[in-house]
Amino acid sequence: MTDLGTSQRPSADDGRAGDGSAPGRPAAPDSTVAPERQRSFRLWPPEISWDAETLATRARAAGAALTPAALWRNHRLFTIVACVSVIPRVIAALGFKPALFIQDSFSYMGEGVHLTPLAQLRPAGYPLLLRVLEPFHSLLLVTTLQHLMGIGLGVIIYGVLRRGGSGGSSPPGLAESRGLPAWGATLAAVPTLFDARQIWLESSILSDTLFIVVLMIAVAMLIVRPRPAIWQAVIIGLLVSWASIIRGNGAPVIVVILAFLLIMRAGWKVITACLAAFAVPLVGYVLVFSAEYGQLNITNSTGLFLWARTMSFANCAVIKPPANLVPLCRENQPGHPTSPAPAWSIDALLNERTPAGYLWAPGAWYRHDAHPGINAYNNKLAMQFAERAILAQPVDFIKTVGDGVFLTFFATDRPTDYLSDHFTVAPHVTTLAPYMQHDEERYAHGDSNTHVVQPWAYFMFLYQLPVWFPGWVFFLVTMAGLVLLIWRWRGWGKFAGLAWGVGVVNLVVPIAASEVDYRYALSAVPFACLALGLACIRKPGAGRAAGDPTPAGAAD
Numbered sequence: 001m002t003d004l005g006t007s008q009r010p011s012a013d014d015g016r017a018g019d020g021s022a023p024g025r026p027a028a029p030d031s032t033v034a035p036e037r038q039r040s041f042r043l044w045p046p047e048i049s050w051d052a053e054t055l056a057t058r059a060r061a062a063g064a065a066l067t068p069a070a071l072w073r074n075h076r077l078f079t080i081v082a083c084v085s086v087i088p089r090v091i092a093a094l095g096f097k098p099a100l101f102i103q104d105s106f107s108y109m110g111e112g113v114h115l116t117p118l119a120q121l122r123p124a125g126y127p128l129l130l131r132v133l134e135p136f137h138s139l140l141l142v143t144t145l146q147h148l149m150g151i152g153l154g155v156i157i158y159g160v161l162r163r164g165g166s167g168g169s170s171p172p173g174l175a176e177s178r179g180l181p182a183w184g185a186t187l188a189a190v191p192t193l194f195d196a197r198q199i200w201l202e203s204s205i206l207s208d209t210l211f212i213v214v215l216m217i218a219v220a221m222l223i224v225r226p227r228p229a230i231w232q233a234v235i236i237g238l239l240v241s242w243a244s245i246i247r248g249n250g251a252p253v254i255v256v257i258l259a260f261l262l263i264m265r266a267g268w269k270v271i272t273a274c275l276a277a278f279a280v281p282l283v284g285y286v287l288v289f290s291a292e293y294g295q296l297n298i299t300n301s302t303g304l305f306l307w308a309r310t311m312s313f314a315n316c317a318v319i320k321p322p323a324n325l326v327p328l329c330r331e332n333q334p335g336h337p338t339s340p341a342p343a344w345s346i347d348a349l350l351n352e353r354t355p356a357g358y359l360w361a362p363g364a365w366y367r368h369d370a371h372p373g374i375n376a377y378n379n380k381l382a383m384q385f386a387e388r389a390i391l392a393q394p395v396d397f398i399k400t401v402g403d404g405v406f407l408t409f410f411a412t413d414r415p416t417d418y419l420s421d422h423f424t425v426a427p428h429v430t431t432l433a434p435y436m437q438h439d440e441e442r443y444a445h446g447d448s449n450t451h452v453v454q455p456w457a458y459f460m461f462l463y464q465l466p467v468w469f470p471g472w473v474f475f476l477v478t479m480a481g482l483v484l485l486i487w488r489w490r491g492w493g494k495f496a497g498l499a500w501g502v503g504v505v506n507l508v509v510p511i512a513a514s515e516v517d518y519r520y521a522l523s524a525v526p527f528a529c530l531a532l533g534l535a536c537i538r539k540p541g542a543g544r545a546a547g548d549p550t551p552a553g554a555a556d
Helices: 052-065 068-074 076-095 103-113 125-136 139-163 182-194 196-202 208-224 230-246 253-263 268-293 302-310 323-328 346-350 355-359 376-392 394-410 434-444 456-464 471-487 489-513 518-535 542-547
Strands: 040-042 047-049
Touching: 052 068, 068 076, 076 139, 076 182, 076 196, 076 456, 103 125, 103 434, 125 139, 125 208, 125 230, 139 182, 139 196, 139 208, 139 518, 182 196, 182 518, 196 208, 196 456, 196 518, 208 230, 208 253, 208 489, 208 518, 230 253, 230 268, 253 268, 253 489, 302 355, 302 376, 302 489, 323 376, 376 394, 394 471, 394 489, 471 489, 471 518, 489 518
Parallel strands: none
Antiparallel strands: 040 047
């Protein structure tokens, strides 16, 4: 990853300067120069070897590129912007203590103290990080680390877009691309650095920031090294595997990763290594979960969430479920209206019951059946009903998902409930239940709810009013990225397609599997911005490809 964001000034490494050759001509071969890659990796028998001197040289070069003087000289605009983005994060940390909570936060803290037995509701990828930080008993440490991750996301986006080509591993014709100018790469990072909802997410005890960072590192590695070495493919596979147990809907990203490797003709060894590195840890997690609960899965809630999603359209007159699934029908749920809503009813449209309303209702079917609670038995029943509903009403399911995507772009900007990720005066969890206080006490040695601290909270309220990434702009960025990546497919369109595909998976899969929740959609924003930036990189012209001596710092 030291390739990201380094200076693009001509050097002996790219054969354009420092070798005494004329501009536009390749450097004369030097038999004394070692090859760029002097490392090897073999799965079986296991072998990893590398040139320590080369690694030390690269480490020194990376360190030199990250000194304050080098950053100011080569990346002045972004350095200023990144430093300014620290200010609202500090204000958020001072204004909302000990951290922002929703109901999920407390179960994460409880699992962060005891990872085993594995939780049935959510996978343990994020509690694994909390467990590492647990000896410090500090929620401020957790949120500070997440704020650094948020800034790191901006750094990766900027670095990838400025880097452009990736040397010998790039396809022909792209190796000498310079990337975007400083202002363009900085602009692509701005939504991640400054969006108030992104800062809200980082200030919360939630898994989403870690999820985004892990996937972004994997995507950045592939863009920098589109034909990775086997050891790099292993790291990418491990990252996607970890993302899959941070948030259960992360697993489909591997399809996008493997498709990109196939398109780039990375080779069967690389693809196999990436797939194996993804599958082996995930299978191990599934086996541990199966040993504890008798279910080959990573949670016992996947079917329940999908069942709740089908409540938006399921019609048991069409589905015709067997007797054991009839209690799962929408009309049999507590609080369901006894008569259909009047035609063209605005009130019915605005107050339509959400999937979460069905899932967490006090009298929901799984709370009082033969095996009450979230467990393998009820998860299996819920999955059977959901599968039948989707197969019987595929058009209604697609329409429901489409409606959710539309609402994500155009109806989630100004509400102030936690589903739209805004800072509020009152805590999102009004009163802490005894189990919530217990989980917080065990993890952080405290039991206080989120409370505002003035004047910092007031400053954050003022900040979030004008500084946010509107949903309609998110839509334009996503669509513009799609159009440009198709138009420039033979150039940087393939790379843009990788980022765009990961973003779409992060956007659509949670809506299809659960419900519309903007904090899930936020995980698609950095990838959409990265995709548009990559699609805007042009192939070098004849003069540029031959070796333009203009330093990258001049673009700042």
